[in-house]
Amino acid sequence: MKAVSRPSRSGDPATPPRRAGYSFNWVGRIGLGVILFWGLVAIFGPALAPYPPGEIVDWDYFSPMSADYWLGTDYLGRDMFSRILMGARYTVGIALVAVTLACTGGVVLGMVAAVIGGWFDMILSRLLDAFNGIPSLLFGLVAVAAVGSSIPVLVLTLAAIYLPGSYRFARALAVNINTMDFVTVARARGEGTPYLIAREIFPNILGPVLADLGLRFVFIVLVLSGLSFLGLGVQPPNADWGALVRENIEGLSLGAPAVIFPSITIATLTISVNMFIDNLPTKIRDRS
Amino acid sequence: MTKQSLVSVRDLHIGAITDSGREVEIIKGVNFEIAPGEIVALIGESGSGKTTIALSLMGHARPGCSIHAGTIRLGEHDVTAMSERRRADIRGTEVSYVPQSAAAAFNPSKRIMDQVIEVTAIHNLPNRSGAEARAVELFRALALPSPETIGQRYPHQVSGGQLQRLSAAMALIGDPKLVIFDEPTTALDVTTQIEVLRAFRSVMEKSDMAGVYVTHDLAVVAQIADRIIVLKGGEIQEEGTTEQIVNAPRHPYTKELLAAFDPVPHEAIATADGPDRAPLLEVDRLSAGYGSMRGGEPTAKILDDISFTLERGRNLGVVGESGSGKSTLARAIAGILPPYRGEVLVNGVALPASLGQRSKEQLRQAQIVFQLADTALNPAQPIETILGRPLTFYHGIKGRAREKRVIELLDMVQLPAALRHRLPMELSGGQKQRVNLARALGAEPQLILCDEITSALDTVVAAAILELLKELQRELSLSYMFISHDLSTVEAICDDVLVMYKGEIVERLPAATMSTEAQHPYSKLLVSSVPKLDTGWLAGLEQDPELIARFANR
Numbered sequence: 001m002k003a004v005s006r007p008s009r010s011g012d013p014a015t016p017p018r019r020a021g022y023s024f025n026w027v028g029r030i031g032l033g034v035i036l037f038w039g040l041v042a043i044f045g046p047a048l049a050p051y052p053p054g055e056i057v058d059w060d061y062f063s064p065m066s067a068d069y070w071l072g073t074d075y076l077g078r079d080m081f082s083r084i085l086m087g088a089r090y091t092v093g094i095a096l097v098a099v100t101l102a103c104t105g106g107v108v109l110g111m112v113a114a115v116i117g118g119w120f121d122m123i124l125s126r127l128l129d130a131f132n133g134i135p136s137l138l139f140g141l142v143a144v145a146a147v148g149s150s151i152p153v154l155v156l157t158l159a160a161i162y163l164p165g166s167y168r169f170a171r172a173l174a175v176n177i178n179t180m181d182f183v184t185v186a187r188a189r190g191e192g193t194p195y196l197i198a199r200e201i202f203p204n205i206l207g208p209v210l211a212d213l214g215l216r217f218v219f220i221v222l223v224l225s226g227l228s229f230l231g232l233g234v235q236p237p238n239a240d241w242g243a244l245v246r247e248n249i250e251g252l253s254l255g256a257p258a259v260i261f262p263s264i265t266i267a268t269l270t271i272s273v274n275m276f277i278d279n280l281p282t283k284i285r286d287r288s
Numbered sequence: 289m290t291k292q293s294l295v296s297v298r299d300l301h302i303g304a305i306t307d308s309g310r311e312v313e314i315i316k317g318v319n320f321e322i323a324p325g326e327i328v329a330l331i332g333e334s335g336s337g338k339t340t341i342a343l344s345l346m347g348h349a350r351p352g353c354s355i356h357a358g359t360i361r362l363g364e365h366d367v368t369a370m371s372e373r374r375r376a377d378i379r380g381t382e383v384s385y386v387p388q389s390a391a392a393a394f395n396p397s398k399r400i401m402d403q404v405i406e407v408t409a410i411h412n413l414p415n416r417s418g419a420e421a422r423a424v425e426l427f428r429a430l431a432l433p434s435p436e437t438i439g440q441r442y443p444h445q446v447s448g449g450q451l452q453r454l455s456a457a458m459a460l461i462g463d464p465k466l467v468i469f470d471e472p473t474t475a476l477d478v479t480t481q482i483e484v485l486r487a488f489r490s491v492m493e494k495s496d497m498a499g500v501y502v503t504h505d506l507a508v509v510a511q512i513a514d515r516i517i518v519l520k521g522g523e524i525q526e527e528g529t530t531e532q533i534v535n536a537p538r539h540p541y542t543k544e545l546l547a548a549f550d551p552v553p554h555e556a557i558a559t560a561d562g563p564d565r566a567p568l569l570e571v572d573r574l575s576a577g578y579g580s581m582r583g584g585e586p587t588a589k590i591l592d593d594i595s596f597t598l599e600r601g602r603n604l605g606v607v608g609e610s611g612s613g614k615s616t617l618a619r620a621i622a623g624i625l626p627p628y629r630g631e632v633l634v635n636g637v638a639l640p641a642s643l644g645q646r647s648k649e650q651l652r653q654a655q656i657v658f659q660l661a662d663t664a665l666n667p668a669q670p671i672e673t674i675l676g677r678p679l680t681f682y683h684g685i686k687g688r689a690r691e692k693r694v695i696e697l698l699d700m701v702q703l704p705a706a707l708r709h710r711l712p713m714e715l716s717g718g719q720k721q722r723v724n725l726a727r728a729l730g731a732e733p734q735l736i737l738c739d740e741i742t743s744a745l746d747t748v749v750a751a752a753i754l755e756l757l758k759e760l761q762r763e764l765s766l767s768y769m770f771i772s773h774d775l776s777t778v779e780a781i782c783d784d785v786l787v788m789y790k791g792e793i794v795e796r797l798p799a800a801t802m803s804t805e806a807q808h809p810y811s812k813l814l815v816s817s818v819p820k821l822d823t824g825w826l827a828g829l830e831q832d833p834e835l836i837a838r839f840a841n842r
Binding site (some may be wrong): 180181182184185186187188189190191199200203204206 | 622623624643646648651655656658660663664665666667668669677678681682727731
């Protein structure tokens with residue numbers, strides 16, 4: 001054993017660190033590609049729209065696809081292509097920011113609760129459990145009605161709705177990691193809570209937390225469209241993708257593309273987010 | 289060959305598919321035979337293929353594994369050529385299996401009797417009352433208490449040793465021709481192990497069943513097996529009668545295994561200190577426990593009034609069975625579990641009870657190393673980060689100086705410097721335990737609390753770790769507090785031994801003369817229960833039944 005493991009020092013510092021294994025498989029790449037595509041659309045889309053999204057440009061409502069109106073027109077005769085480009089900014093933007101806020105807050109609080117434990121954990125958990133008991137749409141309704149609808153209010157409301165779930169999930173994972181010997185060793189070394197959370201626990205719950213984030217992103221898209229339907233979300237004439245589906249739902253029986261395309265865009269976004277999350281590099285995924 | 293063998297394995301090859309999809313051969317052409325009524329032991333370290341071979345005798349291969357070539361004949365059945373359905377038919381009646389963990393093998397929500405006689409139900413053997421009568425007979429033969437009624441209990445209502453014997457009854461009820469024992473006593477305490485071994489032996493002697501006994505412990509095998517097959521890397525190294533293997537091994541690997549068993553007596557290192565210096569570690573009337581505090585005492589008291597001292601440069605062993613409070617003692621000293629009474633003094637200075645109140649310097653002096661190297665290393669951090677952190681934390685070493693020191697630490701524990709870029713999961717069990725040790729050394733402590741650090745390792749690897757500990761002690765004048773349930777390990781490295789029983793120290797003994805000088809009845813029982821590498825040991829062993837009734841948790 002000794003003979004094998006005695007090192008030879010010469011040239012050793014030159015050995016490059018092994019950082020292979022962070023590459024995606026092709027399913028993950030497709031997912032990432034679609035997400036990036038919608039991200040670009042959200043940024044540049046409105047500038048490229050052929051018509052102003054709020055303007056009625058066609059006398060025919062629910063018109064089919066044509067050279068003038070690539071994706072047909074909606075129930076008022078507005079250009080669907082322009083409206084979808086505009087909606088990308090709301091759906092992708094609001095959902096992405098809200099899910100990031102919800103998960104960051106939930107995961108950080110969850111890890112702190114798991115590491116500190118005791119009274120802190122108990123009070124925080126019960127408080128967030130109680131908050132979880134409020135139906136999410138009802139909460140959104142009250143919050144937006146009280147403060148008035150604006151993008152920051154929407155983002156914060158959605159983040160608040162999904163934070164307790166994220167907290168529960170992260171806390172459950174962190175409690176398991178917290179009892180493992182390497183955390184005990186770090187604690188016996190005298191490390192403080194910030195180090196324990198950031199270096200010992202977080203890297204080991206990252207995989208499941210990201211999977212949870214993907215799921216929550218989809219839920220947020222759905223709740224956002226629900227709020228828009230109630231008139232509390234994105235305000236007309238603007239609309240997010242969910243609202244585009246809702247406002248054109250009557251076109252379904254007429255076979256209008258106005259209801260099909262927003263549905264497809266929502267599907268491509270949510271499915272690609274989950275394709276991406278499910279196919280993260282194994283190095284990240286297997287750390288749980 | 290004069291009589292027909294019961295089992296014959298010819299040119300067995302078993303392959304497995306690794307996580308990365310690569311195909312590897314784990315059993316490489318194994319041949320052996322088992323005569324009716326004979327007990328054959330398969331011995332080897334983890335990864336040697338002993339369990340894989342044993343399972344293949346039932347025609348079973350674990351997920352990912354498959355039998356590639358060769359024949360396994362059991363009685364008149366050709367196991368390898370059978371359909372899965374036919375194999376299921378012979379399991380339980382022709383061949384049966386006793387697993388390592390009886391606790392995991394029993395369904396916690398069903399009565400024991402229903403599970404023991406399940407085999408008869410599966411094979412549509414009529415007559416439930418007959419099966420129950422047979423089970424009670426087996427319970428009696430296995431020396432279980434109150435054999436008539438024990439079947440009515442649930443698995444959690446009997447002790448670990450009893451449950452292991454009950455799982456043997458489950459295997460024997462179908463009158464198989466071959467019983468496979470897969471490390472059935474590895475998880476048991478030594479005093480419990482004796483009773484289980486005795487029960488197995490007497491049952492197997494009375495019946496004409498053949499047995500395959502899988503284990504890594506040569507001393508246990510010496511008591512029960514007729515023949516031993518030594519395995520390494522999926523190949524047979526040596527095969528012979530138990531007498532021959534134990535007394536006159538031929539193959540170098542067998543010799544190595546036996547040598548690892550023989551403890552090299554420990555010599556205390558000379559200390560340069562004068563007699564006036566305070567002892568390195570002094571524990572004074574320490575009490576600790578778990579659970580919520582009521583009136584200044586926790587609900588579950590584990591340690592009660594522990595006092596001892598450890599001189600600089602000496603090693604203290606702590607022995608006892610599971611539940612005796614050994615690990616809790618280490619945790620209380622390290623401050624992970626603050627004691628509710630008593631004091632811990634290092635170099636004559638009393639340490640605050642809880643971690644938060646101890647200074648960095650106080651924390652640095654005593655480092656703890658845990659049993660399971662897998663869980664003690666953060667799987668997300670490369671070795672360099674793991675070893676570098678104590679350097680930055682305690683000594684403020686950063687950058688290139690830190691890298692240099694990490695390489696030094698790896699060198700100290702005899703690991704190559706290039707290992708620092710790897711993640712823990714890319715290391716073997718022995719390497720992980722060395723990294724664990726190196727992390728403790730990084731703090732430059734005076735005392736290392738070793739909590740069963742060799743228990744999860746193979747004998748040969750564990751012996752190498754013990755050697756390393758001794759070498760480090762000579763170079764760095766360290767002291768160890770060495771917790772173990774294995775008396776021979778403690779003997780090999782310690783100067784003094786504390787014997788613990790139910791949270792109290794019953795005796796303090798010099799390690800070298802522990803076996804002869806033990807005075808306290810529990811120490812005597814413990815010492816006499818450790819299996820010896822002598823085929824006649826178990827048969828000749830006589831223990832005071834009163835002592836057993838008092839101390840052994842059978």
